[in-house]
Amino acid sequence: MSGSPARGAAFRGGPLGPRKSWTELLAGRVKKQKYNPERERKLKDSALQLLRYHQNMNDLLLEVEDPQCKKLCLSKLIDCDSASAYSDRSSSFIGSAFRDQALRLGVPVGLLSARVFACSVQQVCMEPSHPVLLSSEQRKKLSSLLEIAQHLLAHNMFSRLTFCQELWKAQNSLLLEAVWCLHMHSVVSLQELLQSHPDTQTMTMWLFRNLCILCEQIDASSPSSDTTNTMLSGFVELLVSRGFQESWNRRPMEPEKMPQVATDVLQRMLTFALDTLDADPQVTSAYQAVRGWCSVYSGHVCCGMIAVDSLKRFFSHTLTQILIYKPVLKVADAIQMQKEWSFAKTCHLLTTLYCRVFVTLGPEESVGRLQEVLEMEEVNWKHVLSCLSTLVVCFPEAQQLVKDWVASLMTRAFESCHLDSMVTAFLIVRQATLEGPFVFPSYADWFKQQSSVWGRS
Template structure:
């Protein structure tokens, strides 16, 4: 009978079909079981994610465990006085029991609990917003809470990943100091926290806002100054290392994203400070304090052990480039007319302090080379370029000869190929350096005579170079100050007699311009008094015929 049923079953198989063996049937059942287990695991993960997103933890604990459990596990985690007698093991045990009853992983529950407690601590000050620093009472509560978190972390009852996600859900309720203390206490590092957020733009906006507030509030109260400086130093050190260190050995889930975030934050902070400097900053205003504090990060001690790497140096070079090229709206004619107001003494002290901090890391040869490279490859902000030149020759005496050599190279290139850009740069740079006085740089009259008053002058090669020089000087006449035209008339370029008309035409044009400006030829002066708004005149001893 069994044989007949087997034959009937076999006969039901279609043509070409093969009867499966017991091993194959059992394997199929095992595979179905494994698939069932996989679906169950995925279902559990989905449930946990859903719970984490929508769970009101306090209400759920109150519903499941009653008011006593809520008081024990939430309020006492936050309150250092109430939790002083509770050990980390006791709190961990309570959280483990609750997680078991709720059917969620204890690490997820602990992360959610600590994140919720941090938010409540940040909101408990009663002080006016916006703020980034904790008060003394909040720091005490935060310290107590982080001790519990350290215990949970050490006993594999805390998920850093879940904790980071919880913090990003409530980022606008966090104080920056609370985030920094998580880093200091080794709960979750700044790098790990920043890398865990997928929305880089939102992270940059949040950091930029809070760093500006931190800089503004840094020196308001001496009680918080050391903490604020330590916070700013740690953030900047991370951004510089991640944004400017090549072949970094630092662990990073998404290194390109983190590097871009670091660059964006540093860029936004620099642009903010430069924009503030372009306005009339009032001393000790919030904007003034913010700029002063941010420029303070350009110090070697800010980067700790990182000073042995090239990252800070690349950061400083990049910053100098950004300053020199910020909003290049001024034309050369503007620079010719206004550069007197960009001397070292007239430049905002905060900007000169930034230059000096940048100079401390870069050697004079590197600085002059960097200036040359930026001018050759970028549109520049002439105000920043020339104020930088003034600061360079004032603060670094060894750079004075380097600037002279640079100007000589610019002139050689200009006359070799009639390169107007090199000619403009040479004249602007040498005039700017001469503004700082003869103890720093030779007077413009001495430089002009040395460069063009002999047969070895740059212009003496041919008629083409002579025409180039006098056309350039003539084009400057409508824009430049009388003192420079006076120098050109009293110490004219040496010109062969057959090309004398070129000089005569220029002298006529310059004298006409001086007359329009009501500057008497008989009272033409050669030197400038930087303490006065007027030219100091010296009696001239005649003009070239």
């Protein structure tokens, strides 16, 4: 019988003798068969397939390594649980070990090293003390791995593409800071990692969720505060540069996936911020995340890292999206609720966001964008009018620009009998006058002044 005790004992290594290793079993078969090139090719293909899928890499290496040569065991050479894993072994020695094992497996050394390192990075990220940040001990272990990976890269013994693909297989346990460290140490860039993901939508959501958590840490007082700010700035630089770069200025071989991913993530972050602020925010983790994200619009985060043209396109797009966010309010609602949308009554974080956008665009371009959006899109009147209040209060040079805009609207209304222009003009004036006579003439004074102009015309 197949389940007899004697047979089971032989299989486990009992009275009938010790269990033979996989290497010994294969060696015995090779002696009994003639050399067959086609069979050798199929065997190598099978080994490659085995490496690419879901086996335990450490177990596989233990099977093919000589138990007597403990010093050459790759799983020990890159032992993430050993703080001294790298200190007493040179990179060249580790490279030699990879070559030997790749030769024994019959696979490219770059593929083998990429697989082993992907497993090692995953081990570093296991049981994190923070959703996106590494602990000091994890940073130390990862730093040792990165030094070895840099050596392998320099000697053409490391496949970036395979490494990226293997990392994404365990993306739910992959920490954002680990990804950032890979980028900073030039092992694989952020762009390489993002472009290598097989599912764009899944990767977009992964990055969005991680950025939200990262943004919660921006104002936190901790030893990692410099790291969080640097990471956020780096991700924003990549997303804005790729998402709002002129199409003619893109690299010839750059796929279209990256610009789309970049704009999608940035749009999700802005929508998340506006949803949170629209829900009468309290001091919650979501509100903290929005505060952190709003900091990316400040000059010290964006300016100097991103091309001016790309930065302006990003800010102009942001202003447009704010103005057309959930356009559910009608003009009648705006007239009734206008007093609640003054500068003093608007959420401080929203007025801060407006101001940072205006600083980059300048008052003239900001007023022009307001005018264009009102003419072309359905708008959120709360955002349009609170945005206008912020503009005339915080940027005195915008006051005359708004007056000129209103004058052009009234001229158009009278010359072309365009009712929408007249309604828009009156809403703008009413909103500006809410901010007081030092900002804009009172509604009565403005109306008298305009009446005399209309009478002469």
